[in-house]
Amino acid sequence: MDFTPTEEQTAARELAARIFGDLSTPERLSAAGTGTDAELWKALCATGLTSAVEDVGLLGLVLLLEEQGRTTAQVPFAVNCVYGLLGVGRHGTEEQRARLLPALRDGSAVATGAFPDQGAVRAGTDGRLTGTTGWVPWLRDATHVLVPDADRGLWLVRVADAGTVPVETTAPWAAAALRLDATPAERLGSGExxxxxxxxxxxxxxxxxxxxxxxxxxxxxxxxxxxxxxxxxxxxxxxxxxxxxxxxxxxxxxxxxxxxxxxxxxxxxxxxxxxxxxxxxxxxxxxxxxxxxxxxxxxxxxxxxxxxxxxxxxxxxxxxxxxxxxxxxxxxxxxxxxxxxxxxx
CATH class of the missing domain: 1.20.140.10 (Butyryl-CoA Dehydrogenase, subunit A, domain 3)
Incomplete structure (x- = not known):
């Protein structure tokens, strides 16, 4: 095992440290409340740090998230990268990747995930989902949510098509519960x-x-x-x-x-x-x-x-x-x- 960061991973981590350190100050965090710091999110996306995750891998993402954690930066960076860019990138069809990834890279779309699986969502034969999940991080700021069904199939749902109920959590993560009532969804990936x-x-x-x-x-x-x-x-x-x-x-x-x-x-x-x-x-x-x-x-x-x-x-x-x-x-x-x-x- 060699955990030594590559040159690309090191450069991405240094850039993340600089952006989070400069923009995620206690004053700005206080002003952001429970929502996303829009200026910080825009800066992260504009510098290519979101899209870089597809190149630096999960270990590279961990290095970037360490820098976010040091400042508790108020942005949906973790969920968008892991459920959106990596989730769709690894398991989406060619058409899904072409349609969804550009917006997830530039931050105009934000993905989150209703994980871990609670077995509360059922998928109908028509590909519509019914059920209720507990709190989902950053759901109030997301455009898409990745939802596992009771059989551990994965579905991508547009938040605008679902119902959400704001939930206040220990950390200010703009969380909400997800309400699905024959909500349209698209399948993502295979059984694994x-x-x-x-x-x-x-x-x-x-x-x-x-x-x-x-x-x-x-x-x-x-x-x-x-x-x-x-x-x-x-x-x-x-x-x-x-x-x-x-x-x-x-x-x-x-x-x-x-x-x-x-x-x-x-x-x-x-x-x-x-x-x-x-x-x-x-x-x-x-x-x-x-x-x-x-x-x-x-x-x-x-x-x-x-x-x-x-x-x-x-x-x-x-x-x-x-x-x-x-x-x-x-x-x-x-x-x-x-x-x-x-x-x-």
């Missing part, structure tokens, strides 16, 4: 498309979590280095150092497991266990890190307007989106048992 898209989405959100945790920890380190107690910076206290060290190790564990899963995905290698491992670390360790980041800020960490609180909210939301650790471990155990059974057969 669901597992492929779900795996890519889990890895992408784990990468986003790695950035959120890194950003939270960086703020905590900066704060404890200048905040004094009894004439000494908090960072000189052993208890503070140990908490920060544990958070650093957790963040690195999220990062390395996510890189491995993304690399195997891009190489076309079996990656089911690696994807679930990355998801577990992102969910469980991510929660610990953002709690530590807030705790090390003392009382101001509980200030709803403080930048570190956004990292706390995003970290908890990503954990909820990926699923609790016990659920992911249960799924991982089933995969490992199946693999062992096949090896001994």
């Amino acid at each position: 498309a669901y597992g492929d898209v779900l795996a890519a989405a889990r890895v992408a959100f784990a990468g986003l979590q790695a950035g959120v945790c890194a950003g939270s920890l960086a703020r905590a380190v900066a704060h404890t280095s200048v905040r004094e107690q009894f004439g000494r910076p908090l960072a000189t206290r052993q208890a503070v150092q140990l908490r920060a060290a544990d958070a650093h190790m957790d963040t690195e564990a999220i990062r390395v497991t996510t890189y491995e899963a993304a690399w195997r995905f891009d190489e076309g290698l079996p990656c089911a266990t690696q994807v679930l491992t990355a998801g577990w670390w992102a969910s469980e360790a991510g929660r610990r890190v953002v709690h530590t980041g807030q705790h090390l800020h003392g009382g101001i960490g509980a200030d709803l307007d403080h930048p570190v609180h956004r990292h706390f909210l995003w970290g908890r939301q990503i954990g909820a989106h990926l699923g609790c650790g016990a659920r992911l471990l249960d799924e991982l155990g089933a995969v490992l048992a199946h693999e062992e059974k096949e090896e001994t057969a």
Whole structure:
């Protein structure tokens, strides 16, 4: 395994870091509320960072999402890339790719996904969908939504054809519930498309979590280095150092497991266990890190307007989106048992 970024991936990550760092400031984040920062989204699309995902692969996307997570930038970058550009690009027909990808690249269309599958949507023989999903990230700002049915077939739905009910989530992700009542949809991909898209989405959100945790920890380190107690910076206290060290190790564990899963995905290698491992670390360790980041800020960490609180909210939301650790471990155990059974057969 070689996780060394290619020249193209490095250039894309540096550009993303510059754009997110310049435009995703605490003042702009506060002004954006729960919706998309239109100027930031326009800048990302105009520089080609959205379309670059088709060239840099899932590992490249993870690198870009780390930069988004560091600043908790208020744009539907993750969902549009993984459910739109990668989902349609990998599983759409030639006609679907020609029709949908240009708008997804330039940001005039935004895709999201009703994942993970809850088995609540049924597809009729006429290709119309009926059912209700839970909250879908960025649905209020999306033009298309990728929906799995009860049989794990994938369907692409125009949001304008469906019903949506706004849902307020822990992080301000412009979420909504999806209401489908004989809603027209178009099939996307074959029977294996669901597992492929779900795996890519889990890895992408784990990468986003790695950035959120890194950003939270960086703020905590900066704060404890200048905040004094009894004439000494908090960072000189052993208890503070140990908490920060544990958070650093957790963040690195999220990062390395996510890189491995993304690399195997891009190489076309079996990656089911690696994807679930990355998801577990992102969910469980991510929660610990953002709690530590807030705790090390003392009382101001509980200030709803403080930048570190956004990292706390995003970290908890990503954990909820990926699923609790016990659920992911249960799924991982089933995969490992199946693999062992096949090896001994």
